[in-house]
Amino acid sequence: MSLKLGDEFPNFHLKTSAGDFQFHEWLGNQWGILFSHPADYTPVCTTELSRAAKLAPEFAKRNTKLIGLSCDTVENHHGWIKDLQSYAGSVCSDGACKTVSSGEFAFPIIDDSDRKLAKQLGMIDPDEFDTKGLPLTARAVFFIGLDKKVKASLLYPATTGRNFDEILRLLDSLQLSARLPIATPVDWKVGDKVMVPPSVKDEDVQKYFPQGVQIKNDLPSGKSYIRMAQV
Amino acid sequence: MSLKLGDEFPNFHLKTSAGDFQFHEWLGNQWGILFSHPADYTPVCTTELSRAAKLAPEFAKRNTKLIGLSCDTVENHHGWIKDLQSYAGSVCSDGACKTVSSGEFAFPIIDDSDRKLAKQLGMIDPDEFDTKGLPLTARAVFFIGLDKKVKASLLYPATTGRNFDEILRLLDSLQLSARLPIATPVDWKVGDKVMVPPSVKDEDVQKYFPQGVQIKNDLPSGKSYIRMAQV
Incomplete structure (x- = not known):
């Protein structure tokens, strides 16, 4: 299954760096952006998730919850989050960065180490494998509306980091045209x-x-x- | 079928505003960007295809062929192209715009009035219908490499015009990381x-x-x- 516009995003039970929950209940009455990355402790993903964490106030202003996903375990996510916070702190110096660089991380990261969501949602990058030769996720993004339906999606390969200005621009357009x-x-x-x-x-x-x-x-x-x- | 990264883009026989051909043969040894729009003679699509036409030299520099698609007929495409050329000419005044505003249009537009590609490639927008109540295409973009495989994709709804700076940025990254x-x-x-x-x-x-x-x-x-x- 790959999701099309208008499909309901499945209500998976998720294991994440911020605890376990049902996806729809966690979203509540907010928009959602679920985005996958190939692997923890890798360079492009670090720049992406740091930027996303710094933008957390922008997403919050838009009543939107972010959630990451990779085929790594919760334990790996916890270790890598320390790197993300350190990296985010190192590449800027304003107040927002200080908030990012300590305490709880800005959004949960899903443990999809059994590749269940990756396979079901068509997020696999055919050119990326872990050290055991298992497939890894590409850089997918799903925009999910208040009705839990897919409003837009992006699918970039491991080699191309996303553009968060475009992600915010698209979200602004989706929300304005919903209103x-x-x-x-x-x-x-x-x-x-x-x-x-x-x-x-x-x-x-x-x-x-x-x-x-x-x-x-x-x-x-x-x-x-x-x-x-x-x- | 929805296409995933690494899938070969199907070698459809296409009926287009620039004649009929097999997709792969038309691509030849170039990258391809196939992008759909909801309907001819509609506002957002006009701004998008005019911008794409003005950017034709940028795509050519990148050895990349553009091709549009909607559920309209070739006859409709021909009529609308006159509007696109007029619109492109009206919103800018440099040399590139003059080239766009007359002569042959910068790229072919596929006639998918039987909705064959739209359905097979998962491009339908569930919120858009024509006057007969038939479904229309969303704003999908497929980036196709020299090996005819999908390298990246975007899926925006009818209500959100795409960002061609991001399309060029993504293409630049795909090509640099292929090299x-x-x-x-x-x-x-x-x-x-x-x-x-x-x-x-x-x-x-x-x-x-x-x-x-x-x-x-x-x-x-x-x-x-x-x-x-x-x-």
């Missing part, structure tokens, strides 16, 4: 104009966008489907 | 330092990185897995 009848154009960022999708009929535009909508009327087709608004 | 035994850290951009992955043994570091490697030796674990190099 308002809008869609966000290519390369959109918070504050940019949004698009009024075809599902909003002309007669409803005023209701949803009392501040006005800018319509492009000079396309060769003569159709007026490019309608932009500031929200 | 050299390196991996790129979180948020990496061309020119930034890269990571030496665990697969490169200490005794081989000098061979691959004669310019030297910077090793982080002060992690709590005492392990020296963070090795960075400029390439």
